[in-house]
Amino acid sequence: MYVAARVDEEKCNGCKLCILTCPDPNVISIDKAKNIGINQARCKGCGLCVVACPKEALTVS
Amino acid sequence: MSLRILKPTAEFADLLPKEYQELVENGPYHEQKGISDLGTFKEIIEEHPHCAGCGVALGVRLVAASLPAPADTLIIGTPGCSFFGLAQTALNYSNTAFGNQNAVASGLKRMLKIRYPDRNKDVVVLVGDGGIADIGLDMTLHSWLRRENITTIMVDNEVYGNTGGQESGMTKEGQVLNMAPEGKKFPKIPVFELARTSGCAYGARVTVASPRKIGEAVKKAILVAREVGPTYVQIYTPCPTNLKFPPDQTVKVAKDAEAGYYSFEEFISPEAQEYMQKTTKAV
Ligand SMILES: Cc1ncc(C[n+]2csc(CCOP(=O)(O)OP(=O)(O)O)c2C)c(N)n1
Ligand code: SF4
Ligand code: SF4
Ligand SMILES: [Mg+2]
Numbered sequence: 001m002y003v004a005a006r007v008d009e010e011k012c013n014g015c016k017l018c019i020l021t022c023p024d025p026n027v028i029s030i031d032k033a034k035n036i037g038i039n040q041a042r043c044k045g046c047g048l049c050v051v052a053c054p055k056e057a058l059t060v061s
Numbered sequence: 062m063s064l065r066i067l068k069p070t071a072e073f074a075d076l077l078p079k080e081y082q083e084l085v086e087n088g089p090y091h092e093q094k095g096i097s098d099l100g101t102f103k104e105i106i107e108e109h110p111h112c113a114g115c116g117v118a119l120g121v122r123l124v125a126a127s128l129p130a131p132a133d134t135l136i137i138g139t140p141g142c143s144f145f146g147l148a149q150t151a152l153n154y155s156n157t158a159f160g161n162q163n164a165v166a167s168g169l170k171r172m173l174k175i176r177y178p179d180r181n182k183d184v185v186v187l188v189g190d191g192g193i194a195d196i197g198l199d200m201t202l203h204s205w206l207r208r209e210n211i212t213t214i215m216v217d218n219e220v221y222g223n224t225g226g227q228e229s230g231m232t233k234e235g236q237v238l239n240m241a242p243e244g245k246k247f248p249k250i251p252v253f254e255l256a257r258t259s260g261c262a263y264g265a266r267v268t269v270a271s272p273r274k275i276g277e278a279v280k281k282a283i284l285v286a287r288e289v290g291p292t293y294v295q296i297y298t299p300c301p302t303n304l305k306f307p308p309d310q311t312v313k314v315a316k317d318a319e320a321g322y323y324s325f326e327e328f329i330s331p332e333a334q335e336y337m338q339k340t341t342k343a344v
Contacts, residue, residue, distance in 0.1 A: 016097075016099075016100060019099050019100035020096065020099060020123070020272040021119070021272075021312055022119070023111065023114065023115045023116070023118035023119035023122060023311075024108060024109070024111075024118065024122075025104035025105045025108075025109070025122050026103060026104055026105065026108070028100055029100045029101070030100040030101060042108050044112075044113035044114075045113060046113035046114035046301075046308040046309055046311075047114070047307075047308065047309030048114055048119075048308070048309050048311055048312055050309060051309050051310070051312065051313065052312060060309075
């Protein structure tokens with residue numbers, strides 16, 4: 001894994017826009033409490049979710 | 062693919078890879094799933110090999126989540142980047158020789174109607190712009206002119222992505238590509254207009270910047286194809302690798318196109334309109 005997305009849980013409000021933007025299935029998930037999880041081993045680090053997030057809660061590093 | 066087919070016998074359940082077990086337990090079979098449920102269920106067994114930021118992969122993913130009856134859907138593909146996306150999904154998938162997709166789909170749909178007279182089996186062609194607008198254009202148009210009950214979905218990245226960047230009929234005029242160094246010399250083939258004039262009962266033109274519109278268009282297209290006639294959905298799915306923009310800009314590129322030459326468009330025949338009103342009332 002070179003780079004992968006990370007979520008700042010303090011900033012994320014669970015809007016799910018990142019999930020609808022990620023081209024890769026099974027990478028970003030959301031649970032019933034609206035917590036976002038990222039499968040970093042599968043993330044390709046494209047950064048689309050970072051651009052989509054209105055709360056600036058995601059980074060790729 | 063139906064859960065009944067996928068489910069292993071109890072003796073073998075523990076021997077299967079974890080990813081497979083997860084798909085059985087949490088795949089898209091159990092209740093009606095839609096685009097807004099993405100992130101809560103297992104979509105495919107494993108990852109796919111597309112480039113980072115691939116618009117085609119995003120388009121395929123959104124289409125797969127929009128199917129009204131995934132277990133009774135047969136996806137017809139053809140060579141191209143669109144075909145990798147489904148290689149490992151939970152869906153029935155059949156590949157075809159490049160360009161033959163609408164001919165094969167027509168035959169399979171007719172066969173499924175005979176085999177399952179009391180059950181809807183949705184046959185959905187999901188292929189690239191080269192597959193439809195170039196090598197498969199005659200078979201696509203003829204399936205529409207014959208009024209076959211199939212849905213055709215184009216993931217339009219405006220290039221032959223899979224083979225390294227040749228121009229397709231859907232490439233924009235003037236576009237320079239790896240293997241079109243002087244730029245394309247004629248405009249995009251108006252496949253959307255051809256769908257309208259060749260017998261499609263419903264058509265929509267959307268981009269990956271509007272996932273919910275994709276969801277609605279795909280659902281409508283598949284329902285109309287069951288009873289009324291052929292349908293067409295054209296999705297703009299930009300390719301960062303060949304169009305040479307940064308992979309985090311795919312959705313922005315689609316959004317910009319949506320504000321211009323790739324604006325949202327839809328058409329529906331009076332018969333399809335009536336059918337949709339009846340079905341939505343019945344639900
Ligand atoms: C009969 C035949 N001719 C050529 C090819 C090589 N080929 C494979 S994919 C492809 C281009 C696909 O372009 P498109 O349909 O736009 O899909 P994309 O890869 O862009 O998603 C070509 C020419 C082939 N597989 N079969
Ligand atoms: S960086 Fe790309 S691949 Fe990784 S989670 Fe974000 S959108 Fe998905
Ligand atoms: S070449 Fe383009 S369309 Fe093909 S996988 Fe890469 S980004 Fe996607
Ligand atoms: Mg293409």
